[in-house]
Amino acid sequence: MNPLLLLPGPVTVAKPVLEAMLQPMINHRGARFRELLDRVSAAMKPLFGTGNDVYVLGSSGTGAMEASIVNCFSPGDVVLSCPIGVFGRRFGDIAKTYGCYVETLNTPTGSAVDPQALAERLDADGDRRIAGVLLTHNETSTGAQNDMAAMAPVLRRHGALSLVDSVSGLGAAEFRMDEWGYDVVTTASQKALAAPPGVAMIALSDRARAAVLKSRTPRYYFDLTKAREFSHEGQTPWTPPVSIVYAVDVALQRYHSEGMDAAFTRHARYARAVRSAFEALGWTFVSQPGAHSVTVVAAVPPAGLAVAPFLERLREHYGVVLSGGQAELAGKIVRFGTMGDIGEDDVLRAIDALESASRDQGGSFEPGAAAAAARAAFAPA
Numbered sequence: 001m002n003p004l005l006l007l008p009g010p011v012t013v014a015k016p017v018l019e020a021m022l023q024p025m026i027n028h029r030g031a032r033f034r035e036l037l038d039r040v041s042a043a044m045k046p047l048f049g050t051g052n053d054v055y056v057l058g059s060s061g062t063g064a065m066e067a068s069i070v071n072c073f074s075p076g077d078v079v080l081s082c083p084i085g086v087f088g089r090r091f092g093d094i095a096k097t098y099g100c101y102v103e104t105l106n107t108p109t110g111s112a113v114d115p116q117a118l119a120e121r122l123d124a125d126g127d128r129r130i131a132g133v134l135l136t137h138n139e140t141s142t143g144a145q146n147d148m149a150a151m152a153p154v155l156r157r158h159g160a161l162s163l164v165d166s167v168s169g170l171g172a173a174e175f176r177m178d179e180w181g182y183d184v185v186t187t188a189s190q191k192a193l194a195a196p197p198g199v200a201m202i203a204l205s206d207r208a209r210a211a212v213l214k215s216r217t218p219r220y221y222f223d224l225t226k227a228r229e230f231s232h233e234g235q236t237p238w239t240p241p242v243s244i245v246y247a248v249d250v251a252l253q254r255y256h257s258e259g260m261d262a263a264f265t266r267h268a269r270y271a272r273a274v275r276s277a278f279e280a281l282g283w284t285f286v287s288q289p290g291a292h293s294v295t296v297v298a299a300v301p302p303a304g305l306a307v308a309p310f311l312e313r314l315r316e317h318y319g320v321v322l323s324g325g326q327a328e329l330a331g332k333i334v335r336f337g338t339m340g341d342i343g344e345d346d347v348l349r350a351i352d353a354l355e356s357a358s359r360d361q362g363g364s365f366e367p368g369a370a371a372a373a374a375r376a377a378f379a380p381a
């Protein structure tokens, strides 16, 4: 049996999506690629919640984050970074790298950004020095999810450009870019879209497009003015990862045949079931109640359970691949991803393995306790 991959990305990819990559190469400046690219960007729009263009970039998610920074700001611009974990800090670091003056709004680990705290900081910026605000929709390192709807009015009232990393959020949780008024939103192929890594997507509001024209940050590969011009010809400025675009195309067809609301519900149900199982085994969570992610469960083991041997046992003996923690959480937590082409049975199989591996490490539970807790969470309310 193949190992069951339940990472917070890359995720399990369905066979038809993998098979799509076996198609022959086509001219990336020809009619067939144009149809493909148009179809992919049209299929992405509802996930972003936008009527604006969606540009497909040949890069991982970090490339799209960099694109958003270098196209929107100029050296010396003041940017308010609102990290809630590793990926939020990365966003701020990119802005610093390109010469922005980065101020940080700190949030305790495991919490979402407090909209009130954000409002206070922005309201105090009477002379509007803050040019942009950096946010992470879903923080993969802590399993915490921001309430993007709640922050939207606060951001609009101030008027700074709002840049959102939704690499591990889009497709799994609702995002209404146009309605909420976000300016730049980025995502990538290897998360909730359940495709292989290699493609990122970015959408810009009209305000962001105007900012692109004013930005003086040097850029070449990630110049979104070029991306826009070429996208209107059904092309990308540079040779695209054609095979990955084939895969994303099929993944999006599968996604939409399930339906967006059904996909949101699926991720939320899986995350709830996984949390219930971990709780039954005595684990706690990095994320705080009210801020739990639907795509990543970041779980803290009970005293005495060592993470590295636990993950190894899960992988080598039970064929279940979960992830450890990053940065200050390395060696301290286990992360279980709910994204990808996985069914309820896969989740239950992984949960049984969690219980068995916990028992192998000295834990003692009623047999089936974790799966019973998960099944109860799966049951309709």
Ligand code: PMP
Binding pocket: 008, 009, 060, 061, 062, 063, 087, 136, 138, 139, 140, 165, 166, 167, 168, 188
């Ligand atoms: N942001 C978030 C929230 C992520 O989860 C990731 C990937 N784990 C990234 C950014 C970076 O994406 P990539 O690894 O595709 O560059």
